[in-house]
Amino acid sequence: MPDSHFDRLWDTVTDGEVWDEKVRNRRKSGEVYVAEQTIAPITTSDGAIEGYVAIQSDVTERERLRDRIELVLKELDSLVFEIDIETGLVTRLGAVESFFDVDTDEIPTRRAFQETVVAPEDRDRFDAFIERLRSGESESEVLDFRTTADAGEIRWLRSHAHRESDRRILGLARDVTALKDRELALRQYKQAIESSKDLIAAVDEDFEYLFANEAYRQYHGVESPDIEGRSLRSVLGEEQFEEVEPFVSRALTGRPVQTEVTREHPSRGDRILDVRLFPLEDAEGAVRGVGASMRDVTADREREAAIERESEYRRIMSEVNQALVREDDIDDLAPQIVDIIGSSTPFSCTFIYPLASADPDVICARGENLDEGDVEAIHTRDYIETVFEAGVLRMDDVTEPPLAHHDAEKESHPGVAVALEYENERYGILTVHLPSGSEPTGDDIELLETIGDDVAYAIYHYTLQAEHRLFADIVERIDDPVMLQNRDGTFRVLNDAVAEFARKEKEALIGRDETAFMDEEAAGLIKNRKERVLETEEPQSYQVTPSFPDGRERTFSTTRYPYYDDGDLDGTIAICRDVTDLKNHQRQLRILDRVLRHNVNNNMNVVQGYAEMVEERADGEIAEYAGKIEANSERLLDIADKQRKITDFLSDLPPVETVDVERMLDGTTDRIRSEHPYAEISWQCPGGIHARGNMALKDAIGELLTNSIVHSDREDPVVSVTVSRTGATVTISVVDENEPIPQMERDILTGEVDITALHHGSGLGLWLVKLIVEHADGRLRFQENEPRGNIVRIELPRSTVT
Template sequence: MPESPRFSSETWSELFDQSGVILLLYDVKTERIADANERACDVLDYDKETLLNTTITDVIGNRDHGSWPEHLPSVPDHQHLGEIELYTANGEPVPVEASVSHVQSTGDEYALVVAQDISERKARETELKRQKERAEQYFETAGNIMLVLNRDKTVARINERGSDLLGYERSELVGSDWFDHVVPEQIEGEIDEIFSAFWSDDAEPIEKNTNFIESKEGEKIFVKWHNTALRDQQGNVTGVLSSGIDITERKSYEQELEHLTETLRTIREVNRRLVRAADVETTIADIAEILHNHSSFHCVIIALLDDDQVDFAYESGTALTSAQIRACHSEEYLRSVRKQDLVRIEDVTVPPNQQHFGDEPAHEGVALSIGYDSQTYGVLTIHFTPDKPPTAEETDLLEELTDDMGFMIHGLKLQAERERLAEDLQTSLQQMQVIDRVLRHNFNNEMNVIKGHAETIRETCEGDTAESAATIVEESEQLLTTVNKEREITKLLGEQQSPEPIELGEIIDRVVADFRERYPMAQISVEGPTDRRIRAIGSIEQALTELLTNAVIHSDRVEPSIAVTIQTRDDTVAIRIADDGPGIPAMERKILTEEAEIEPLYHGSGLGLWLVKLIVQNSNGSLTFEENEPRGSIVTMKLPKAAEQN
């Protein structure tokens, strides 16, 4: 290695004080490095001794480019400036910004390389380039609309996705006014405010907004935008970058959902009105108004029919007269609706189903049958807002609604018929009670006269005459008893008793005590829990009295035995009356259990049991008959159990 050239102390001090840069001094002829500062050793990863045994071509990496002198400035005292790479001891490149200049000393020619390590700057530049390429790639390949607008609202850039979505060639949009091409006139002011705010010091920019734009074919496209200001190095806004997501399908779904929700809300309101229905015509008028409040139900017509003719009609939103409504509901129209239940009308402003006679835009309609159980009560016709045809979900809901309306009308008609029948029945009962009262009064008077004469004959005569008179007295008493039973039945039928909670024990104690006093020879026992509450009409005490009476007076024993047993079930109380008499005649049991019909020869001796049956039925209970062993009858009344008192 040649000796290092000698420089003045001032020269070396000036050079090596620049410790922040790389300094390499090499011999131009031999290309060997004659000297280097510490910074050069650190950056190039050499110790100084090794570095001084290295040629400049090793450090510069120009082995394939001939000798280094050709890279020197051709004019003395000039510097060669530029970016090059120096190589470390391990062969790793280090980007530097270098200058090379001639240095002469003691007649020898040297070159001085002054280099600044620009690795960090290069890394930043590389990262910026990568980010730029990435942004460029994202801009072009993004699935969203990517748009850059200038201050004058012209399109600076738009990606392929954006131009394709709008139906334009990219060249048609770039440089053109964005507002003129795609922003609808009705929202231009609103969008202009959002755009202008980015250049205003007074307004806060709106970074997110949603609006619709129009394609080249005039199709509405709903876009959700995210807006960002683009700025130069001084921070001035140079443009607006907007990224837009096409939400047309989602918006359409949201609108459909909102529309369906409104329809459901309307249907619920109609159903609430149906529940409160007391009068058909008033209810129909209210329903028409409720339906017309729906944003898509342009007009509503409800026509009620009687013998296939419009009997009552109500409209909302049509301005049709009653005569015009009747004319619209032609025989063919009604027949078609009855046959199909739902008829779609393509245009209600023109024949054959014209239902508007003024200057109205074309719009669709549907006609639905209002009925129940194969009976058609009317027709609901709805006209829809222009450009808003009915959806399948809407028509399904409307069909359900007309079914509910038909059920309402059917129910009110049944109710009216029941009220009429109840009124007729009440009138008939009142008339029957009057006739019954007159006949019974006359019958009792005349029969008492007959009975009185028969008693006189029986007491004053002998033989067959006395026996016949006794028979007349006995039959008279039975007839009077039968008539009294008939009076009780007629009275019960004419009354309107409702079941109520009754203390069973009080009734049994009262009735049994009375019978024991009236019939001391009868053996009457009571078993089971009598402290029960039943739900029955007030005449239930009379029913118990009637059953005990039958058991006593029809007994063929000197000391009749009667057992009253109370049995409790989950929700009923059974009152069982068993006797040891001759039993209830088979015909009486069959008629009471409705196994046989009443015929003209039926003598009606069991009217007391008929009265019991009516009382139990009106108490929502049941009555059963069975034979007792070894003889006698068992009659059981099953009655609902009343709620226990707290």
């Protein structure tokens, strides 16, 4: 025994403690042996040591066996530990260096072992694991726990521990990190498969299930998760099994299969499934089964069908629009519309029945078993009234009474009838049948209704064109002089009546003015009126009594209008009437006014239609130019609308009367607020203020409010109205925070510059305000607001109400 060892032994027992250790000694023969020595002091009653008891056991063979086992375990990269049950000391620890890079002597106790070897989150579990062995509750235990080895790397150890005796626990732990990683990956893979929305399953060579995920089981009504071993036939049923068996058999030959099948879902009806089958091979490459992945693609197929249908709708609408633009007669248009709709995918038999035509050639039919006589017979009075009452009539079956279009032998199919009507004028009926087995969708009906509206408008437009030609003929044939004059006052176009009164040939008057056939005074008065029309761009009504060279003298009541060519003011149009036939004069004036309105609005609508078509089909500069044409057409229509309001006002001037200003402002601001809810409109008016005005005054206030709102550069425009009374004048002030009204427009309204500088709708709106105010003997004034904006003042005569 080494001296140092003996010294420690002697120090221990002389201190009254028990010595318990293994020692290596040498026999007399020179052989080294290992002994377990326990030496305890014998003490007297007063604690004095009077002797020692020593027990020694030869454990050489056991230690040799343990050393060999430890060498083997070290080669296996396993950790060996031995824990004294009574003291909790780690009495044996092997291969720890290969795991934790620490010396065995640094882990003397179970607590030190835990702190060194066991990760903090698993120490309570490890402690309970050892305690079950120490208490005898269990003879052997297995525990997986984490350890933080190699610079913080988390690793898993699986420990097999055994209660060797009443004194010792022997444990073996080996690294199972790779196994844990594989188990985790497998769990995650299984969890992904089980939670997948796709239907996933596998069957073996005998068509028996190996597994099926939850989505698959729910889809096929299998409540239990235990599907392994069940036959494919028993789950799918005979009909579905017969459908899929050839595909599964093909996959069992080693070839992947892709197909689509329709299956009935327990709660969602028939669904379309994209099925992918793939062979399952063993390690030697032999096919042992078939895996299946099935995805519900119903929504995808429905979207594809919707896209295809929408594309067809666009094609139909595009071709219809081209026909509408290209043709100018219903006789030419109707057959094309019928062919476009009837040859399309969603629709079949199609016909248009025009009400105004007695010619059977314009009754257009598409369908082998319907001829023109059949179509005409269908359109009874009751059928026509039913369609026009409904607007769009949906027919579930056009082979059955009361709306039978075919005989009963024809396969049942639905239809839709659309009334062709515009501005309460009935033009005809568009009837469209759908293929058997289909039903008209909301999109189908919307498309047909749109086509019906467009066709009705086209017929309306054709009718207007015919009316225009009729009106041109009327203008030429009427006895009243009608003339179109250039900006310089010379004649450009005139009818026979002008030449008759002038007693000159029409050709002799072209390029000359009124001085060619009447006295200078009358000609001068007419010249002034023409200039006034050009300045104001407003119609002028006046009477003139010219003297002709032959001594005749006639009095004419004349209305002169501004004339526009492509939107530009290009002259004046005058209608003259002998006042001896005033009633007839008024009738003719209304006719011409209607012609002018239709010309401006309808021609601009046609321009817009062409511009929209060009913009849709072209690109680059051409599309940009088309957009500008469209925008300018819209502005011209707005100008024409304001011109119409001015004409209406001047044609039927309202009487001047007393106006309750407060009540008028209340109603007017409410109306403008409803039209522009995003604007902030406020007004103040003392009670009891009355002014001389007319019923059109509310339109003047509304025009000023609307003008301030639409020309504001703010997201939430602010405009206010205040009313004041000074002496005999009532002043209504409209105040905004916009850019100042252009000086050009203000100068025109005050008469300081020529009217030709005015080229936009806001100017016409202010002209309407000016005319309304001046008709009531009022004045219109402009002032810039501080720090920004405009103040437009309407000054009216005060009225006293008794």
